[in-house]
Amino acid sequence: METQNKISRRxxxxxxxxxxxxxxxxxxxxxxxxxxEIPMMNIPEDPTTxxxxxxxKEQSQPWPGLVSKMDPRxxxxxxxxxxxxxxxxxxxLITGGDxxxxxxxxxxxxxxxxxxxxxxxxxxxxxxKEVIELIKAEGRKAxxxxxxxxxxxxxxxxxEQAVTALGGLDIVVNNAARQQTHASILDISxxxxxxxxxxxxxxxxxIIKAALPHLKPGASIIGTSSVQAYAPTxxxxxxxxxxxxxxxxxxxxxKQLAPKGIRxxxxxxxxxxxxxxxxxxxxMEKLKEFGSQTxxxxxxxxxxxxxxxxxxxxxxxxxxxxxxxGSSGGExxx
Ligand code: NAD
Ligand code: MG
Numbered sequence: 001m002e003t004q005n006k007i008s009r010r011x012x013x014x015x016x017x018x019x020x021x022x023x024x025x026x027x028x029x030x031x032x033x034x035x036x037e038i039p040m041m042n043i044p045e046d047p048t049t050x051x052x053x054x055x056x057k058e059q060s061q062p063w064p065g066l067v068s069k070m071d072p073r074x075x076x077x078x079x080x081x082x083x084x085x086x087x088x089x090x091x092x093l094i095t096g097g098d099x100x101x102x103x104x105x106x107x108x109x110x111x112x113x114x115x116x117x118x119x120x121x122x123x124x125x126x127x128x129k130e131v132i133e134l135i136k137a138e139g140r141k142a143x144x145x146x147x148x149x150x151x152x153x154x155x156x157x158x159x160e161q162a163v164t165a166l167g168g169l170d171i172v173v174n175n176a177a178r179q180q181t182h183a184s185i186l187d188i189s190x191x192x193x194x195x196x197x198x199x200x201x202x203x204x205x206x207i208i209k210a211a212l213p214h215l216k217p218g219a220s221i222i223g224t225s226s227v228q229a230y231a232p233t234x235x236x237x238x239x240x241x242x243x244x245x246x247x248x249x250x251x252x253x254x255k256q257l258a259p260k261g262i263r264x265x266x267x268x269x270x271x272x273x274x275x276x277x278x279x280x281x282x283x284m285e286k287l288k289e290f291g292s293q294t295x296x297x298x299x300x301x302x303x304x305x306x307x308x309x310x311x312x313x314x315x316x317x318x319x320x321x322x323x324x325x326g327s328s329g330g331e332x333x334x
């Protein structure tokens with residue numbers, strides 16, 4: 001990280017040097033920037049060196065894992081995400097909002113001006129607290145609603161609590177999921193299979209049904225799918241099929257709800273450095289080389305997907321529905 005900071009600082013300075021040099025020779029350019037604006041320049045960042053690359057240290061946590069115990073700690077945009085009022089005044093519910101993609105979306109939504117309710121599993125309180133503080137720091141409403149999504153009554157109560165606390169609802173992000181690696185189908189018990197199906201397929205079904213009466217034209221439903229929907233690996237027999245189901249419901253529901261002005265879209269991440277992977281989601285062998293199989297040669301960080309969740313909910317994406325936006329370092333589909 002230290003080297004990386006030095007590299008980005010050096011390239012930032014080089015970039016600024018180039019601006020000064022151009023300005024010195026070009027009076028039109030000289031008038032184009034004030035000194036205050038120059039440090040705000042959007043210097044291109046090399047995606048191959050921007051974030052940690054494998055090999056990673058061996059690590060394992062009991063499910064569902066905590067961000068604070070990961071090494072390196074994932075980047076959810078805590079320090080980097082800058083908003084520009086793209087979701088000003090909107091009201092969002094995000095499942096799995098304590099960590100990973102859900103946390104990145106929660107931070108970005110708050111910085112774009114939205115009030116945010118997050119759901120998480122009760123043992124993730126520590127991670128959730130950090131997210132609640134980050135949302136509050138933006139002056140937005142931050143609502144914490146812990147509970148087990150495998151329970152239909154809880155899913156209904158979750159939506160009602162979010163609607164009451166936020167004073168409405170117009171963005172629903174079904175992001176929570178269960179992923180456990182199993183070398184063989186014979187290792188997956190009926191209980192395990194059911195756990196994965198309940199979390200990944202039933203919970204979004206229950207949540208969407210409960211949310212729909214509250215959603216008005218302009219609302220957005222977003223699901224987190226995966227490259228696993230298109231190119232399943234041999235060790236994720238149960239999980240991968242839930243992601244195919246997610247991609248599928250996004251497309252059918254988009255058709256059903258388009259006439260009502262409600263858009264339904266999905267995000268398909270590739271290998272992303274999150275708690276899910278270090279708490280049973282990947283074998284130790286895979287974890288140590290996590291992301292190395294992608295053309296980018298490294299895993300993605302949750303922060304790298306935040307803008308997609310924003311884009312899909314924003315008014316200016318009004319023609320996008322039934323779409324899956326990918327971010328996977330060059331592998332897989334879509
Ligand atoms: P994560 O562990 O940070 O987030 C998953 C969250 O799901 C947990 O934080 C937890 O709050 C929630 N959850 C799981 N079971 C629950 C239950 N029974 N009740 C309440 N909450 C529950 O990991 P992540 O990788 O950010 O996962 C977010 C989404 O991204 C998931 O849908 C996952 O399938 C998807 N995804 C992840 C990757 C990856 O490589 N990390 C790749 C593709 C897709
Ligand atoms: Mg978590």
